[in-house]
Amino acid sequence: MTGGEWGIYIVLYFWLAGFGGGAFLLALSQRDRWLQRVGAWLAFLGVVVGALLLVIDLGQPLRFWHLLASFRPVSVMWLGSAFLFLDGIALFLLLFLRQWPPLLVWAAAILTLLVVGYTGVLLTATARPFWAASPLIPWIFLASAGTTGAAVLALFGAEAGVHRAAFWLAWVEGALILLHLVWTYPSATPAVQALLSGSLAWAFWGFVAFGFGIPIWLEARKKGLWLAALLVLAGGFLLRYFVVYAGQVGYLI
């Protein structure tokens, strides 16, 4: 209605940071050194491209350095930009080093987790009922980071463990989304209706069918795993899309 909504750049950033970060964290649970390096690359690209998208999205992109010249830890936006900055440095060092010092790996893992986690907190700490009425958006984003991260690792040839983790996290993710819709329906009725049968139904049902149902069916039958991974990745994008836009239905869109 009045413009200035958080739009497609934010959706893309949440998606990239989500699957890149998720892939890195899951890869750390694997012994495969090559896969760990792939995970670090994905997380690094997610952080760098994501940060660029965030800067482009600003009303005054050239003033992005004001973030670094301030200290406002209560602001989730400020903390997130600090995490993003530090995580970028930690991941860059990892990619640069042949031998990974355990301390640096830990730092990068924790910073990556914070980057993935703050995106959910950013939405939940607002006055928009669809985001704020339940505490579950961080849960949904973390679960989705797990499934999409596993999906992208699967494309790079991850073993059965990553597939199993993705399979179970997908069920948890679906249950969390259902719970969130029921929880927020009383206070965010227009948003939930937009998802179920309104302007965002294509993204919501597209996610349910292609990002959730079909991949779970394929995984359970251990068939078409490559297709399942691609669908989960696309579904992760739809999920971020409908969550970001639904929160602003009736306010900014």
Added chain:
Amino acid sequence: MPRLDDFAILFDASYCIGCRACQVGCKQWNDLPATETQNRGSYDSSYLSAHTWLKMSYHEGLDKDGEVYWDFTRTSCMHCSEAACVEACPTGAMNYRPGGVVTVDQDWCIGCRNCVQACPYDAVHFDEQKGVVQKCTFCHDRIANGLAPACVKACPTGALRFGTYGAMRRAAWERVEALKAEGYTEANVYGLKEMGGTHVIYVLLRHPSTYGLPIEPMTQRHKVAVDWLSAGIAAAALGTLGWVIARREEVSGGES
């Protein structure tokens, strides 16, 4: 809590006739362009935006006795003492100024719109031309020179008053007592506790929810703490689940 000698505006719904003189006065003083209105089936046809910092909201319905009511509220920035926009701002561009006024520094704002999403009163909006956010300034350029804000100056019925916080709060309490004596048993003051105490206080005839006002809005600080806690529990729970499954399969060689 606001200081007793802070600036304050008192809006008295029992005196408001819904003429929108305040809305026009705000536009004129602040040089804000006209905006398109939209018929939503009532006189309430405008939206708060980067170019509309104050609007009248119209609320109609039936009360408990089946009587029709049609009430008006001044909807704008409340100049909170624990303002969600200030606490959400990552650069400090949105901040408290002397006298309890909340304004945005247009040269420091980066246009991230976190304040737009955080405000429980929907009072901050993004200006696409300028790339920064805009909101009511409490007419700081007027009050710093001993004048009343433009909306207060324009009000023809005395529904808007301007003065020190102490004086306005006392006037609000006195008015509520008088209204109760007249039979308005639900009359109440809004804004004394909300968001650390707001510098715009309302005298209302009915429950604040009737006027579309948020009931006991949580401060940003409180919200952020709860939400980080939720994210922490989520990370621990989901992280353990995902990591353990992936790790166990790997250790056992994936036979299952």
